[in-house]
Amino acid sequence: MRAARGSLQVGAFRGIPIRVHFTLLLVLPLLAVMFGGAFRRAAEVAEVPPERLLGSPALWGLGVAVGLFASVFVHELAHTVYALRRGGKVRSITLMMVGGVSELTEAPPRPRDEALMALVGPLASIFVAMAFGVAIWLLQGTRSFNLQFACFYLASLNLFLGAFNLLPAFPMDGGRIVRAALTGRLGAVRATRVASVMGRGFAVLFGLWGAFVLNPFLMVIAVFIYLGAEGEARQVRMKATLERVPVSALMTPWLAGVDAGASAWEAMWALRQARRLALPVTEDGRPVGWVGMEAVGGVSEAERATRTARELMRPVEVVGVEEDGWTALRRMAEKEVPQLAVVAEDGLLVGTLDLADVQRGLALYEARAERAGRAERGFRQERPA
Ligand SMILES: [Zn+2]
Known part of the structure; x- marks a missing residue:
């Protein structure tokens, strides 16, 4: 990293x-x-x-x-x-x-x-x-x-x-x-x-x-x-x-993505409504890609009704909701992606995780750990190697 x-x-x-x-x-x-x-x-x-x-x-x-x-x-x-x-x-x-x-x-x-x-x-x-x-x-x-x-x-x-x-x-x-x-x-x-x-x-x-x-x-x-x-x-x-924080505690909950069959118009509408630059694309509730404002905006107005999210999406990387934050962060770095789709055990989308989510969570947990450390002398933050 x-x-x-x-x-x-x-x-x-x-x-x-x-x-x-x-x-x-x-x-x-x-x-x-x-x-x-x-x-x-x-x-x-x-x-x-x-x-x-x-x-x-x-x-x-x-x-x-x-x-x-x-x-x-x-x-x-x-x-x-x-x-x-x-x-x-x-x-x-x-x-x-x-x-x-x-x-x-x-x-x-x-x-x-x-x-x-x-x-x-x-x-x-x-x-x-x-x-x-x-x-x-x-x-x-x-x-x-x-x-x-x-x-x-x-x-x-x-x-x-x-x-x-x-x-x-x-x-x-x-x-x-x-x-x-x-x-x-x-x-x-x-x-x-x-x-x-x-x-x-x-x-x-x-x-x-x-x-x-x-x-x-x-x-x-x-x-x-x-x-x-x-x-x-x-x-x-x-x-x-x-390592001690599960993805579920860091992610932004997101139960429905843009449907793979949705038109470019619909995808654009969903992005605007969510105020996001990218949203997961789902098929039967499972994430299959990401669709971004850039891709949708690149479609000419005449084609926006006919092009689908499936055609415009880019590949998705997923992380399990039970996995830890460090694993998720490493996956983002290794796959060189800015965000991950979070899935439950059954493969269904339950949220998204990006760097901002991780940073927010990190600040919160570090502050909490510091308070705990002050309260209890000799408290070991780390697992012994
Ligand atoms: Zn050296």
Whole structure:
């Protein structure tokens, strides 16, 4: 449910779209320029004579930028492959500045799996760094300075990625490991709250440090960590609440939809009367589709008497009235639909559920849970994992 807004798809891995976040695209040229400026010093650190290196510093800078890109990709792929092996489902991979986001539609069920999934990314980065380290060692004395230098910066980048991601700054990998370690004792909601506070603390430190040394990267990273920590804590809280609320308590009751045989005129009339942009279409009381104002409005006036709701409707996704709110919300996200038709056990329409319904219910139940929590010290909101 973490949205990957502001990103560009660049490829796919086993059908999972791989996207690049715009911040990485912005950072690459900046990094190229910065590295170009620090080229001589970097060469000295790598014990390579700068005058023996081919190409311009700017070109090497570009190489570093591409190297970072590739390193982030390897890191993120490690997370994804592990998640898939553990039976998780990955919706998309977004490459960001210091790592990425593997958007899971199903999170690993056990804290241990989550911890391991978080750990494999940094481990992969450190492993790659070590491999390049070995390559540098093998290249000693061969006078292949260009290769040596390339290996040096790839080793450094991966070591940095591995180490940085292990910091307990939730939602970065290290923070996820901390959260998983706390989940057994505190439950998912409280463990996430603690990890989130730590993450925000780190974000403030990074931000201050970035401002002090005038490093724009650090400041951007700080903002990302802060918002990420806050967003995930909110999501976990939301999940804990919605899991305990049945759809019947959230939905808008709706016993009759537009009949499948109704004309476009009738459908339009029903929509206007209900003051809704879309209504379920039913056949013998069972939902078979959705008809929207847009579809009805697109029919010419001459045809409105002859076209039927059945011809104008789009597919419907349903949720059982006994299912919980979180399941419903996840179904909306997975099927990419703004609303669900709610059905009783016999398949008959009993209501509709959209995001507004869920949000309203969530606000109500969270307020109630908070009051209950205040009234009864030690009350555990969440189910122990
Ligand atoms: Zn990672």
